[in-house]
Amino acid sequence: MFAGPGVKIKARKFAGWLPWHDFLTVTGQNDYPHGFTNELIFYQFMEATGAEIVVRCLAEEGVEFVFGYPGGAVLNIYDEIFKQNKFKHVLVRHEQAAVHAADAYARSTGRVGVALVTSGPGVTNAVTGIATAYMDSIPIVVVTGQVPTPAIGLDAFQEVDTVGITRPCVKHNFLVKDVKDLAATMKKAFIIAATGRPGPVVVDVPKDVTYHTTDFEYPATVEMRSYSPVVKGHSGQMKRAVQMLLEAKRPMIYAGGGVVLGDASEQLAELTRLLGFPITNTLMGLGGYPATDRQNLGMLGMHGTYEANMAMQHSDVLLAVGARFDDRVIGNPAHFAREQRRIIHIDVDPSSISKRVKVDVPIVGDVKNVLTDMLALLKQAKEKPDVAALNAWWTQIELWRSKNCLKYNRNSPIIKPQYVVEKLWEVTKGDAYVTSDVGQHQMWAAQYYKFDKPRRWINSGGLGTMGVGLPYAMGVQLAFPDAQVACITGESSIQMNIQELSTCKQYRIPVKVVTLNNRYMGMVRQWQEFFYGSRYAESYMESLPDFVKLAEAYGHVGMRIDRPEDVEAALKEAFSPALKERMVFMDFQTDQTENVFPMVEGGKGLSEMILAEEL
Amino acid sequence: MSRRHIISLLMENEAGALSRVAGLFSARAYNIESLTVAPTEDATLSRMTIVTVGSEDIIEQITKQLNKLVDVIKVMDLTEGSHIERELMLVKLRAVGADREEIKRTADIFRGNIIDVTESTYTIELTGAGSKLDAFLEAIDSAFILETVRTGASGIGRGERSLKV
Numbered sequence A: 001m002f003a004g005p006g007v008k009i010k011a012r013k014f015a016g017w018l019p020w021h022d023f024l025t026v027t028g029q030n031d032y033p034h035g036f037t038n039e040l041i042f043y044q045f046m047e048a049t050g051a052e053i054v055v056r057c058l059a060e061e062g063v064e065f066v067f068g069y070p071g072g073a074v075l076n077i078y079d080e081i082f083k084q085n086k087f088k089h090v091l092v093r094h095e096q097a098a099v100h101a102a103d104a105y106a107r108s109t110g111r112v113g114v115a116l117v118t119s120g121p122g123v124t125n126a127v128t129g130i131a132t133a134y135m136d137s138i139p140i141v142v143v144t145g146q147v148p149t150p151a152i153g154l155d156a157f158q159e160v161d162t163v164g165i166t167r168p169c170v171k172h173n174f175l176v177k178d179v180k181d182l183a184a185t186m187k188k189a190f191i192i193a194a195t196g197r198p199g200p201v202v203v204d205v206p207k208d209v210t211y212h213t214t215d216f217e218y219p220a221t222v223e224m225r226s227y228s229p230v231v232k233g234h235s236g237q238m239k240r241a242v243q244m245l246l247e248a249k250r251p252m253i254y255a256g257g258g259v260v261l262g263d264a265s266e267q268l269a270e271l272t273r274l275l276g277f278p279i280t281n282t283l284m285g286l287g288g289y290p291a292t293d294r295q296n297l298g299m300l301g302m303h304g305t306y307e308a309n310m311a312m313q314h315s316d317v318l319l320a321v322g323a324r325f326d327d328r329v330i331g332n333p334a335h336f337a338r339e340q341r342r343i344i345h346i347d348v349d350p351s352s353i354s355k356r357v358k359v360d361v362p363i364v365g366d367v368k369n370v371l372t373d374m375l376a377l378l379k380q381a382k383e384k385p386d387v388a389a390l391n392a393w394w395t396q397i398e399l400w401r402s403k404n405c406l407k408y409n410r411n412s413p414i415i416k417p418q419y420v421v422e423k424l425w426e427v428t429k430g431d432a433y434v435t436s437d438v439g440q441h442q443m444w445a446a447q448y449y450k451f452d453k454p455r456r457w458i459n460s461g462g463l464g465t466m467g468v469g470l471p472y473a474m475g476v477q478l479a480f481p482d483a484q485v486a487c488i489t490g491e492s493s494i495q496m497n498i499q500e501l502s503t504c505k506q507y508r509i510p511v512k513v514v515t516l517n518n519r520y521m522g523m524v525r526q527w528q529e530f531f532y533g534s535r536y537a538e539s540y541m542e543s544l545p546d547f548v549k550l551a552e553a554y555g556h557v558g559m560r561i562d563r564p565e566d567v568e569a570a571l572k573e574a575f576s577p578a579l580k581e582r583m584v585f586m587d588f589q590t591d592q593t594e595n596v597f598p599m600v601e602g603g604k605g606l607s608e609m610i611l612a613e614e615l
Numbered sequence B: 001m002s003r004r005h006i007i008s009l010l011m012e013n014e015a016g017a018l019s020r021v022a023g024l025f026s027a028r029a030y031n032i033e034s035l036t037v038a039p040t041e042d043a044t045l046s047r048m049t050i051v052t053v054g055s056e057d058i059i060e061q062i063t064k065q066l067n068k069l070v071d072v073i074k075v076m077d078l079t080e081g082s083h084i085e086r087e088l089m090l091v092k093l094r095a096v097g098a099d100r101e102e103i104k105r106t107a108d109i110f111r112g113n114i115i116d117v118t119e120s121t122y123t124i125e126l127t128g129a130g131s132k133l134d135a136f137l138e139a140i141d142s143a144f145i146l147e148t149v150r151t152g153a154s155g156i157g158r159g160e161r162s163l164k165v
């Protein structure tokens, strides 16, 4: 029962307005201009195909970009995309990149990102992207094609059990078996992705569902009796928390990705300043509190600063906000528990609380609401923070800070990777969106680019997916066409999605790639140096391409920078008005032997860091 | 301190809902001793009983993770209050000659019903807490046992304590 435009028309009831392409078919006119909008024609039909429903749901959700790649199972959907101009489709070169780009769109804007892929290999290629978004709680909706419902389970061409394969790495997924359920399912997908603890939702749409028709109406909302995230904090718990904070002698605020995801930076800043407490950010929380503010001790954890880790370990009251006590953050939990401290934990997901570390005051709720309520309580409170104790605590912290744990050799004749990141920060005035891949360069980016605003730092923390950097930069740049977008990457990571240089060309996405090229999988090499007797098994990157020529072959600008004295000029040129519209690939030849410090080895405690000078 | 817990839950009666629960247990390396599921009087709902073993921390995580599943409506740890647990077992036994009388007597003691009889076998239906079923099997000479089928535990709270939407 395939419905081409002609067939479709006969099957339909009309009332009111009609999409322009159907109208044109009716009038026999087929030479239609692209970019003609639906609203111009005042006929309405009540029935729509599944493919039209998908597209119209996306339009109703205000989706700006759909990142995708076509294939048999989604051809009907693509046909409908062709006929509309409510959103732009961005054709990537690999489905993994489609999901990463949608994910970065979500990370940078706070809105739900959307990707569209075909069945079978389209889905399996997308899985890494989905798992990456899942681990960092990023709201995306991925629409996947599926073989027709009668063929499901028969090992049909390009069939995979999408719901089964993605189940462990989605917040939720749906297989839509009846076109009548499609619109409500799309609505549910957007609600589930964006609310509570955000996450990816997959909507699997069999091909026959895309050409079956039904009455279409997009519901304003959908009730789900089984889904109701807690939003408001428990008032008794919040009172206890405020009390505890005011009694603290060595307080510490530990703020994570939840602050960024929950758009609560302002509330966090107000609370932190009101209390005068030290604060640290996780890798995912960077920008949630200004990095250049004196109260900020920098990132904590495996590659956190000395002062942040020491203050974390020695605090007597710890306020954890939208952070999940990850193993890369608190090191050995037994060592962490050795010091007595009381912990307050704010998180929208109850399962994040007391998962790895027992807490004293759990507060389940949306971080913005909870912080707002706690601020009100704090302002009413008669007690004030213990100034004398706080001063002593800050004196201790300043002593730790004076170790200057992020210092590095600035007189090196070889380019130091840290220097490149510092210069990037200066040249972009600290105001760029920075994406990164995974490895040493990611850590240097986190340590040396001082993020003062949330949603500026876009990286894969939980899954640690090499290859995200370039597609992330694409998603961000499309969302913010006028912004400076830099992708800090390594020569190994960039090659995992290098094909996206082609997408950058097609859509004129002028991202600036900053490759810290150490000819090694540096992070792997560092571990091999420390823990495997410097046996560098398979971590050397042989046969690297000439990145300048490669960039040029894709139609971009390539630069190779060998000397420290050329770093600043190269960055300035790349971000100059002359190259504003161009994608620039910078290949910085950096020190091969540089390591990331401080470092907390696996199994060690937070205060047992290795510092640069100790080696 | 690991303890046995009976967790009851109500979830949307939808395709794939069971695999979400089963998948959660295997992905997070939680124990499942038994799991039973069937629709309730409201056909849009499924009721599930999961028997698991774990420390308080693990059980807390299990209930939180179950609650987090979008299809799950309500979760209750029955073992936190007074409750009733029942399991059904069907046992096929070799029963010939004098053993027939002996087996019948044992079945009576355990309030089992013989639900199928042939010249050489009895099939006995037995309901009770898991421990009672275990006791019955121990009371029978294992040489007689041809086959056993157990449903796994179903549980319900006592008195007013109930799990409802």
Ligand SMILES: Cc1cc2nc3c(=O)[nH]c(=O)nc-3n(C[C@H](O)[C@H](O)[C@H](O)COP(=O)(O)OP(=O)(O)OC[C@H]3O[C@@H](n4cnc5c(N)ncnc54)[C@H](O)[C@@H]3O)c2cc1C
Pocket: A135, A136, A137, A196, A197, A198, A255, A256, A257, A258, A259, A261, A262, A263, A281, A282, A283, A284, A285, A299, A300, A301, A302, A303, A304, A321, A322, A323, A324, A325, A326, A328, A329, A346, A347, A348, A349, A352, A365, A366, A367, A368, A438, A439, A442, A460, A461, A462, A463, A464, A465, A523
């Ligand atoms: C090579 C490498 C090295 C790393 N080294 C470090 C390191 O040194 N230091 C470090 O910190 N990390 C490091 N990481 C990252 C680490 O693996 C984790 O991804 C990260 O620490 C988790 O950050 P988070 O605790 O802020 O949690 P996220 O993953 O950001 O989770 C956010 C939490 O906030 C909650 N939440 C979400 N929305 C809301 C809301 N609206 N209201 C309330 N709560 C909400 C969620 O439920 C969740 O519990 C490294 C990663 C890699 C790849």
Ligand SMILES: Cc1ncc(C[n+]2csc(CCOP(=O)(O)OP(=O)(O)O)c2C)c(N)n1
Pocket: A437, A438, A439, A440, A441, A442, A464, A465, A466, A467, A489, A490, A491, A492, A493, A494, A516, A518, A520, A521, A522, A523, A524
């Ligand atoms: C897809 C994937 N495969 C493997 C790894 C393991 N891994 C982590 S960092 C790294 C090396 C990254 O090398 P490069 O991109 O050159 O960055 P560098 O550490 O040298 O800065 C590897 C292989 C990973 N994180 N992701």
Ligand SMILES: [Mg+2]
Pocket: A439, A490, A491, A492, A516, A517, A518, A519, A520, A521, A522
């Ligand atoms: Mg490298």
